[in-house]
Amino acid sequence: MNNLMILLLLTLTFVVSGCSESQESGVAAQGNEVQSLIDQAIAADQLAQQRQHAWIITDELLQDAITAQAANDEVAAKAAAERALFTANAALAQADKEQLAWRARVPR
Amino acid sequence: MESRPVKMRGKVVDSVAEIKVLMKHPMETGTRRDDAGAVIPAEFIEQVTCEHNGNVVLTAEWGTSVSKNPYFAFKVKSAKSGDTVKVGWTDNLGNSSEGEIVLK
């Protein structure tokens, strides 16, 4: 259940941070925020892989985030990292839901 | 160069030999790239010669759009069991191979 909570929370922060550009001071602050998003996404994606539920798009988005970060395009890196975290958590939510949902599809 | 067999099958129906041929060949067009992104050089069969009891009954010229491990079927008139049919190919790199069967 708690992953669903993360999902909801995340979509909220995603929307909020999207429209009200916070006046954070200095590029450094934004830099490590992106890094933490990337780390969270990698962690969630690895968990999804252990449960054999990882999505291909998460890896693609992580690559985008890392390349953007290397080219210090912070805005693009942050957007990609947020989306990667979103899809990684969606994969985990899918794994949780399917833990029980599959039984209903077995023909009797 | 690893062996490139020319597998053949043939049967005679009302003195017409129906020949089926399967050739092992990569048939590379020269426009494909391998996983590392390097272009795979063109390597394709250009000429096929079919002989019945030693004389040429059909020749074919192929371009780059013939499928990999080419399949090819043709028919030869006035054939009978005991005859031999031979099919040989040469490719754009000068390699060649051939196969032969005795009609049953």
Next chain:
Amino acid sequence: MKFLLGVLITLGSMGYVYADPESDREAFVKFYAERFANVDMQDHKDGAYALDKAKRAQWLEMEEFPPYELAVDEGRALFSVPFSNGESYASCFDHQGIGVKQQFPKFDMASNSVITLELAVNQCREANNEPVLDYLGDEMGYITAYMAFTSRGEHFDIQVPDAGLAAYEQGKQFFYERRGKLDFACSSCHMTAAGNLLRAEVLSASVGHATHWPAYRFKWEQVGGLHKRFIECNEQVGAVGLAPQSEAYRNLEYFLTYMNNGMELNGPASRK
């Protein structure tokens, strides 16, 4: 509503005892008998070519002189080459490895895991200290194509001992679980939508999915195994494919082949 859901879940997970494989299989076959009333069950061993006339005609054209024959010839030659220690594949299998594919996959009590034909081939090589073959490589394709060719006409009779129930159940779960960005399970396409068109693809019935491997797929331009097909299916729904012969895929093959018990083997086959 929430309370009811909670009760249902606890009841479900507590009371669930593994349905026995045989009753699963009977329900599985019944589903396809009803979905395809005018198709003989054995015909499903030809997959989509049992369901679409135009595709079948084109497939029969290929069967005139199918490209997998080159793989069978290579496999036959490789099969008889002795290992450096003088032994050969023949010594690792019943009946010298001729006509045995229908015995696989089998549950191995010692290692408590599912052994597929490909795994058995590599275990045989390891036992004779030969280097193992790449599961996605040509040589494994050639050897298994030859072994499948010698088993044509045999029928599956897969056993699930009590010790193998957990592996069977994991394979079953994998088959029915939705995965990937598209959120599809194997059953979404091959049961719920079986027989329908997906773009130009006719969705084939899983009751014939284990009979014809390895297969020469024109897309691959080579003979490839069932796990290579699992990887491709997973990727097509946006899920990351697992390693060939990984435990999850071996269990999935175990479940899927049990569902194909009684079906006639017709490998290797040509597919699109």
Next chain:
Amino acid sequence: MQIQAIRQPSRRRFIQGLMSVIALSALPFQLLARSTKAFQATKLETVQAELFGDLPIVDSSDISLDIPDIAENGAVVPVSVSTTIEGAEAIHVVIEQNPNPLSASFKLTEFSVADISMRVKMGKSSVVTAYIKTPTTIYKTGREVKVTIGGCGG
């Protein structure tokens, strides 16, 4: 100054032309027999001109072109061509939308039956045409073949 520059390149081109003629004549005659230009042609009109010169090309219903409407896989499309037309001396298979339309040419003799089958590659959906060459006229018949992207995409 300007004219000087222009003459310079034309002399170089003349020498290059000379060199290529020498190279060409070194090739064994038998290779020259291959209608290379027809196989390298990228446009249908060039293929027709190379193979048939100005012989008339007419549609004919005496040619049986057996090819699927929807190809299972563009890499391996089964095609069979047979004809009862008198004086048929060659069969040509042309895939119009392919980078090089001319796929295969079969030179018949009085011992071979005008009936061949093979498997061809198609880059995308295209009209596939079979041409039958006789001494005076070229007969043809064509069919649209759809090539789809495999898998369920998405």
